[in-house]
Amino acid sequence: MLQYVVKRVLMMIPTLIAVSVIVFTIIQLPPGNYLESYIAELEAQGETVDQQKVAFLRDYYGLDKPLPEQYLRWAGGMLKGDFGYSFEFNMPVTRVIGDRMLLTMIVSMVTILFTWCVAFPIGIYSATHQYSWGDYGLSLLGFLGIAIPNFMLALVMMYVANVVFGTTIGGLMAPEYIGAPWTWDKIKSVLEHSWIPVIVIGTSGTAGMIRRLRANLLDELQKQYVVTARAKGLPPRKVLRKYPLRMALNFFISDIGSLLPHIISGAEITAVVLSLPTTGPMLLNALKSQDMYLAGSFLMFLALLIVVGVLVSDLALVALDPRIRLSGGVAR
Amino acid sequence: MTMRWRSVALLLALLLLPAGYAIAEEPPSLAADVAANKLPPLAKRLPRTPLVVTVDREDWTTGRYGGELHMLMAKDRDIRMMVVYGYARLVGYDERLQLAPDILQSLDNVGNRVFTLHLRPGHRWSDGQPFTSEDFRYFWEDVANNKELSPFGLPRALLVDNHGPTFEVLDATTVRYTWDEPNPQFLAALAGPSPLFIYRPAHYLRQFHARYVGLAKANARAVAEGSRDWAGLYQKMDEQFRFDNPALPTLEPWINTTPLPTTRFVLVRNPYFHRIDANGRQLPYIDRVIVNITDDKLIPARAGAGNVDLQTRYLRFDNYTFLKQGEQRNHYRVYLWEKAIGSQVALYPNLNVEDRTWQKLMRDVRFRRALSLGVDRHEVNEVVYFGLGKESANTILPRSPLFRPEFRTAWAAFDVKRANALLDAIGLTKRNEDGIRLLPDGRPMNLIVDTSGESTEETDVLELVRGTWHELGIAMFPRPSQREVFRKRVFSGKSMMSVWSGLSNGIPTPDMSPGELAPTTQEQLQWPMWGQYYELNHKGGEAPALPDVQELARLFQQWRTATTTEVRTQAWQRMLEIHADEVYTIGIVTHALQPVVVRNSLRNVPADGVYSWDPGAYFGMYHPDTFWFDAGERR
Numbered sequence: 033m034l035q036y037v038v039k040r041v042l043m044m045i046p047t048l049i050a051v052s053v054i055v056f057t058i059i060q061l062p063p064g065n066y067l068e069s070y071i072a073e074l075e076a077q078g079e080t081v082d083q084q085k086v087a088f089l090r091d092y093y094g095l096d097k098p099l100p101e102q103y104l105r106w107a108g109g110m111l112k113g114d115f116g117y118s119f120e121f122n123m124p125v126t127r128v129i130g131d132r133m134l135l136t137m138i139v140s141m142v143t144i145l146f147t148w149c150v151a152f153p154i155g156i157y158s159a160t161h162q163y164s165w166g167d168y169g170l171s172l173l174g175f176l177g178i179a180i181p182n183f184m185l186a187l188v189m190m191y192v193a194n195v196v197f198g199t200t201i202g203g204l205m206a207p208e209y210i211g212a213p214w215t216w217d218k219i220k221s222v223l224e225h226s227w228i229p230v231i232v233i234g235t236s237g238t239a240g241m242i243r244r245l246r247a248n249l250l251d252e253l254q255k256q257y258v259v260t261a262r263a264k265g266l267p268p269r270k271v272l273r274k275y276p277l278r279m280a281l282n283f284f285i286s287d288i289g290s291l292l293p294h295i296i297s298g299a300e301i302t303a304v305v306l307s308l309p310t311t312g313p314m315l316l317n318a319l320k321s322q323d324m325y326l327a328g329s330f331l332m333f334l335a336l337l338i339v340v341g342v343l344v345s346d347l348a349l350v351a352l353d354p355r356i357r358l359s360g361g362v363a364r
Numbered sequence: 365m366t367m368r369w370r371s372v373a374l375l376l377a378l379l380l381l382p383a384g385y386a387i388a389e390e391p392p393s394l395a396a397d398v399a400a401n402k403l404p405p406l407a408k409r410l411p412r413t414p415l416v417v418t419v420d421r422e423d424w425t426t427g428r429y430g431g432e433l434h435m436l437m438a439k440d441r442d443i444r445m446m447v448v449y450g451y452a453r454l455v456g457y458d459e460r461l462q463l464a465p466d467i468l469q470s471l472d473n474v475g476n477r478v479f480t481l482h483l484r485p486g487h488r489w490s491d492g493q494p495f496t497s498e499d500f501r502y503f504w505e506d507v508a509n510n511k512e513l514s515p516f517g518l519p520r521a522l523l524v525d526n527h528g529p530t531f532e533v534l535d536a537t538t539v540r541y542t543w544d545e546p547n548p549q550f551l552a553a554l555a556g557p558s559p560l561f562i563y564r565p566a567h568y569l570r571q572f573h574a575r576y577v578g579l580a581k582a583n584a585r586a587v588a589e590g591s592r593d594w595a596g597l598y599q600k601m602d603e604q605f606r607f608d609n610p611a612l613p614t615l616e617p618w619i620n621t622t623p624l625p626t627t628r629f630v631l632v633r634n635p636y637f638h639r640i641d642a643n644g645r646q647l648p649y650i651d652r653v654i655v656n657i658t659d660d661k662l663i664p665a666r667a668g669a670g671n672v673d674l675q676t677r678y679l680r681f682d683n684y685t686f687l688k689q690g691e692q693r694n695h696y697r698v699y700l701w702e703k704a705i706g707s708q709v710a711l712y713p714n715l716n717v718e719d720r721t722w723q724k725l726m727r728d729v730r731f732r733r734a735l736s737l738g739v740d741r742h743e744v745n746e747v748v749y750f751g752l753g754k755e756s757a758n759t760i761l762p763r764s765p766l767f768r769p770e771f772r773t774a775w776a777a778f779d780v781k782r783a784n785a786l787l788d789a790i791g792l793t794k795r796n797e798d799g800i801r802l803l804p805d806g807r808p809m810n811l812i813v814d815t816s817g818e819s820t821e822e823t824d825v826l827e828l829v830r831g832t833w834h835e836l837g838i839a840m841f842p843r844p845s846q847r848e849v850f851r852k853r854v855f856s857g858k859s860m861m862s863v864w865s866g867l868s869n870g871i872p873t874p875d876m877s878p879g880e881l882a883p884t885t886q887e888q889l890q891w892p893m894w895g896q897y898y899e900l901n902h903k904g905g906e907a908p909a910l911p912d913v914q915e916l917a918r919l920f921q922q923w924r925t926a927t928t929t930e931v932r933t934q935a936w937q938r939m940l941e942i943h944a945d946e947v948y949t950i951g952i953v954t955h956a957l958q959p960v961v962v963r964n965s966l967r968n969v970p971a972d973g974v975y976s977w978d979p980g981a982y983f984g985m986y987h988p989d990t991f992w993f994d995a996g997e998r999r
Contacts, residue, residue: 062846064847064848068848072847072848087516088515088516088599091515092592092596092599117590120439120440120441121440121441121624121625122600122603122606122608122624123590123600123624124590127590128624128625131625132625304659304662305659305662307627307656307657307658307659307662309626309627313659314625317439
């Protein structure tokens with residue numbers, strides 16, 4: 033077991049190095065660099081730029097250095113915990129992301145909880161009542177949830193709220209709390225405001241989960257051990273809870289791998305539309321303006337979370353499902 | 365008449381005030397602090413002679429205190445726009461584009477060479493510390509002439525032929541800058557939207573400066589705050605224009621209180637602001653400005669939903685109908701202001717194109733005139749601009765005192781016959797089977813126009829131009845690319861012609877620089893290499909080959925060294941004439957419009973304004989500090 037974990041952890045190193053090279057290359061692929069897109073943006077608004085200042089910044093940020101050197105500086109810094117400097121905000125990346133990270137995690141966790149709370153009962157219901165009116169109705173709702181893009185739903189909700197109720201959606205807390213220190217009132221305000229993004233972001237996830245749970249559970253429900261259990265006279269609920277449901281939960285655990293990065297970067301576009309102060313819009317802007325260290329460090333963090341998440345979910349599966357072995361080639 | 369009244373009002377104010385003007389009530393939002401002795405009373409906060417703001421416009425009135433002004437911006441660093449809108453400058457433009465002292469009490473200018481700046485005694489920074497000539501000395505000695513902080517030397521606006529001024533401190537409120545040669549750019553740079561800051565809040569910034577705290581200590585602090593060295597940290601803290609350091613004292617009407625990153629900036633009134641209204645009340649009227657950050661594409665939607673009190677930025681003309689729809693429901697008005705650019709879309713024949721045959725043609729005035737005559741501006745205006753634009757060559761606007769109607773009409777009428785005659789006269793008489801003329805070397809005239817590929821508007825216009833140029837026997841192909849690529853192609857001479865907006869300052873006065881009309885920088889799409897030649901002081905680029913362009917350069921020099929406005933006016937007029945006649949750029953439609961969303965209850969925003977970056981600073985010259993909310997009308 034220990035040997036396996038060590039092996040997996042060692043494997044992460046080349047993976048992350050490869051990812052960092054790819055991330056850096058892709059961010060550098062569009063022509064120009066941060067300063068040039070900065071100048072371009074200013075000019076698009078009719079402003080002019082002090083070329084001397086630009087020369088100073090180019091020199092200070094080292095943008096005129098060859099790319100491999102820029103890469104080594106960035107990657108080397110990350111090893112030491114220095115994630116580089118955001119040009120856009122004129123401060124270290126870690127400080128830019130700080131407060132937003134917390135809010136993003138709150139929204140994402142609540143969303144995930146929401147998804148689970150809604151998807152679980154519905155998924156089980158649809159599977160056990162396959163082809164009933166309830167199954168069809170809920171599936172229809174679920175498909176609508178998948179089919180309507182999140183940002184669209186967000187826009188529609190904003191429009192309806194504005195025209196019908198005269199209120200505005202957007203933001204994660206009452207304006208007076210923005211930038212204020214965390215207090216109980218602020219947390220309450222965040223909870224009051226977060227239900228809309230939670231519903232908007234949660235719908236598609238919910239639908240997906242319902243379908244997967246339903247399909248997995250249906251597979252299991254057909255199996256002979258279920259028939260046997262029923263034949264033995266176990267109450268139907270107990271049969272369900274004790275055997276097929278547990279079997280059907282494997283997908284749920286293997287999802288953790290993709291869930292972790294989702295917690296910090298879920299639903300960028302929706303967040304942009306609802307102007308949530310989360311990390312999604314920040315990443316998007318950083319990529320657009322070629323703020324390379326901010327974007328790069330962010331993406332690296334996501335990559336790290338994926339790699340760790342996959343490892344955790346693999347280990348959890350081993351612990352939970354005795355059928356899975358760590359090694360041993362072809363088992364059957 | 366109006367000018368006289370203004371001067372009378374000013375004079376009266378000046379006469380009455382120092383003697384002990386009626387001190388008006390405290391702004392209500394500050395009254396509590398004053399009562400609690402946290403803030404000195406109004407009389408102690410104002411300079412001895414504050415600036416009395418009276419705007420001479422029909423619907424302009426003095427206002428009342430209070431309210432929050434909501435605006436939207438797309439990025440955190442857009443907070444700098446509040447320095448643009450606030451527009452507290454040493455000298456600033458008024459609505460008539462006349463320069464007048466603002467932060468300065470007065471200014472003596474001898475032949476554009478010797479500038480003596482008189483500060484207002486008793487003027488204070490937003491933290492209550494005195495604003496004196498020490499702040500100018502600090503900038504001059506410890507910033508501008510510090511090798512680490514200014515590795516590239518003095519700011520360009522301070523240089524005349526690479527020589528800086530002599531700087532003297534005469535007393536606590538007087539400083540003097542003396543150049544050997546006239547420096548007409550100096551005042552314009554001080555009045556710019558992104559101004560030349562020749563002063564710094566020295567009392568605050570010293571704590572980061574190696575000279576004042578010692579190199580080791582300054583560096584240690586910088587490293588602790590995540591910067592490479594003290595110069596890095598210093599530059600970060602000393603950003604009067606970026607406006608992102610809430611601790612940095614300012615002279616603007618509103619102070620930013622929110623550090624980056626955020627989604628909501630709160631700006632509060634500067635209790636030491638130096639302007640008052642005619643009733644002796646300290647400006648600004650509006651207590652707080654709230655700037656929310658949202659995605660730029662959502663800004664028109666949110667403006668239309670009534671989420672703003674005042675908005676122009678990120679609104680475009682094609683949002684106009686949508687914005688109009690929401691007027692009633694959401695209690696705002698939409699004004700259309702005229703943009704100050706010379707032409708909404710202009711074509712730039714590249715006189716430095718690599719291809720010799722094309723280069724010869726582009727440099728032939730008959731060819732450029734023919735191209736200009738071959739554009740049906742009326743059609744473009746009707747089809748693309750709903751007929752709201754004005755057909756015009758790329759020149760200045762009627763609002764400028766230098767304007768003459770013939771600049772607008774020269775070679776700008778649609779006349780295919782005349783254009784064809786011109787092309788025939790050049791000798792381009794052979795055509796291929798499609799009716800396309802052949803170049804002297806036998807190639808068909810395929811004219812490729814580079815666009816930066818950012819707006820569909822440009823491509824729409826080009827599509828129409830392409831139709832009428834076909835009648836001249838010229839096949840035109842738009843080539844959309846990406847902005848960086850676009851610029852590189854033009855600068856290197858790969859591009860034959862490019863499309864961009866026209867003159868950036870369409871409302872100049874004789875005292876503003878005509879640099880755009882002469883070869884001065886590589887950025888000029890019609891002659892990048894000639895511009896570079898002057899930009900690099902003859903050390904790069906190419907010397908202009910056309911006598912008329914050489915004359916433009918000479919006229920620009922004449923403008924720079926002129927000591928009287930008459931000589932400057934002459935230089936301007938001659939340059940505009942040459943431009944109109946030589947058609948270096950082909951303007952199409954001008955009078956471009958910018959929607960401005962204004963809350964119904966917000967007063968003193970002009971209905972008919974000019975939307976101009978420099979001169980004007982967008983809202984700046986209209987005095988946003990005098991905008992006020994009428995409580996009678998609910999938002």
